Amino acid sequence: MKQLVLTITACVLIACSGNKANKELAQKILADQDFKEVKERALKVVKTGFNAGDGYGEVWIRDYNTFIELSAEVFDKETLKENLLVFFRLQGDDGNIIDGFIPKEKAVQTEGGYEYIFNDLEPNYAGHKNTVETDHETSLVQAVYKYIKKTGDTAILNVQVGNATVAECMEQSMEFLMNHRWSEKYGLIYGATTADWGDVQHTHPWGVYITDDTVYCVDIYDNAMLLIALDNMMELIPETKGKWQTIRDDIAKNSMKVLWDEANQKFIPHVYLDKSPYPEDFNENEIYYHGGTAVAIEAGLLNKKQIKTALDKMVANVKASGAGSIGLTMYPPYPEWAFENKGMYPYGYQNGGDWTWFGGRMIQQLIKYGFVQEAYEQMKPMTDRVIKNDGFFEWYTVDNKPEGSGTFRGSAGVLYTALEQFYYWAHE
Template structure:
């Protein structure tokens, strides 16, 4: 019986490949002739050679950024340098398992009233860290970064390396336990965080918005839980012996995420489900907002079917047209109204409130390639690569008028675009 099923599967797979070859053949010439792809890859390698901080406007190395360009860094740096960055995050790990947001040399850490509260540890002589406490993606980002490092280099021995009294693999698991112990909603069976915009790390209250305060409103959202799901998958792949403990937890989390956040009628994710009431006015219809970034990460976590992915892309393209933005990297549509976030940079279509971020748009392209939407991936990648050529750099984000802003050497953008192009080129070649 099994062999018959296998033969049927192979027949279907062969048919699908044959059909896709016709499309790929048509795409191949366009991809091979596209000048922006080679330019972007060459420029990305040049940018990543210059360091590990997020970009020219930042002094810190942040884990949520490093996670998205560590594979690109592996093209130009020795394994030891990549590992040393990862070790710093482990050396500065909290005594409850939490992972810092970023680190900076001790001599460059300046204590300013209202600024970062720096974190020190005897295990780390050179750097100190800080943690944006409104977010819950640092732990997941580190696991994903280690996974990518091991996949890229084959250096599985790193997982057994001792840092303090724990191995790397055990510290990874400890970080996931932190989320379950300190950021867990028993009511929803999901991790929670502060109210931010989609994947953003700025909460609605406080002029800066990176630390939990007495005014923080907690909620569950798609981005953080999808990142957690990917991290669990990566942990089990790195150490299959942990599957017995984590597979059931992973399956239940996926089920709960779709139960509480998926709006079946509107085929979208609900922005936030609040633990104790919304911080926004009662007449505000938050569910009219479509989160682009969180949806892309949910697709990466395997939460949506191919039909749902196609619908998601259609909605993203429609939102881009309605807003006038340059690409599907558009954070969300529509944005939150003026004044809904105290941070002055969070105006409508500003920063993480409707800004256009290649950093996440590129990850959506990767998923389109992964699921076989090659033509769609190509068409929606072009606006991102074209503007890199036009502006001669990897800018942090773009305004709704497609104007570049923020750091001009944003390594996260370089990393996701490089990978997206490589995935697309490999797919059509095969």
């Protein structure tokens, strides 16, 4: 009995200590002036449009998916809906979704540039598709889901686009992945060999189009994005569940079976459909993918213990590299010779650049799974540099210098969503 009383007393003390720590953290979050400033700046920058940032003319679906919730704070729902409908009007006959769209008058074909896509259903815009990616379809389904959750406009699902409703177009986009990006060998979808979530393949000086030299592989980012999209679609359109639930469960199972390295508690960067394009003496599995891991957590693939291990590895990688935040794409980066695109040098662009666009997604998952103190600590470097550099920059060098667009709306979007989560937790 004495032992039981002591045990109960210890539990009460731990609980009180935890409650006190939570209250202190909540007060710190609510009082954080940087958080308030970044939130206001995010609202301000998203008011200026829907293209990815000041360095881009297009509206990209993989970007729009990450700031549509922020856009809903400052734009009416009809404007947001029209952007989504443009993607559906430019959908391919096989169900594929374009990468981005641009006003027709700006869609000037240049040698070696984008191959523009036109459709009679869309009078104002032209599209293009970066074919090395396998996340356009999943990004659009996720964006529709976020739009509906934010606005309550379920009527968009019944909007007619050509011969199909939006709901039917969404399912057709998922069928495109099954029909044209499906590996029977692994039971997963595949894409070209890129750096984690990147859109530049290892071969070709530009690297955005599938070529005869493309090497195909399965990776965690593409398949985690598909899992999220299927969950979103089945929630919005329950009648699709009968067909897609088993497929979804098999993809989740195969993602861990094929891509999870249990011994090293990490995801294998690429599992190739044929063979690796890299020399045998190059151990690609030494590379840890930060972005794909964050999205895998969002897809529900890792348990709480594995998430904590993932965070510890990311923090260690940041320290080892000297980077500014856990938005570090990967560590270590690929060697200089691994990509033909000259911008993909070690710690350049998607090859070890530091992207808030994905770091912010990891913050969101840490909050969701109860690691709020850790999330706060890892959020601070990201909000600090927004204020210090006066902008939401596309990416940062390994020594924390800003690069690319200074109004990168994807960065603003993921930070805004994370801040909303922090405030909700603190008020609760």
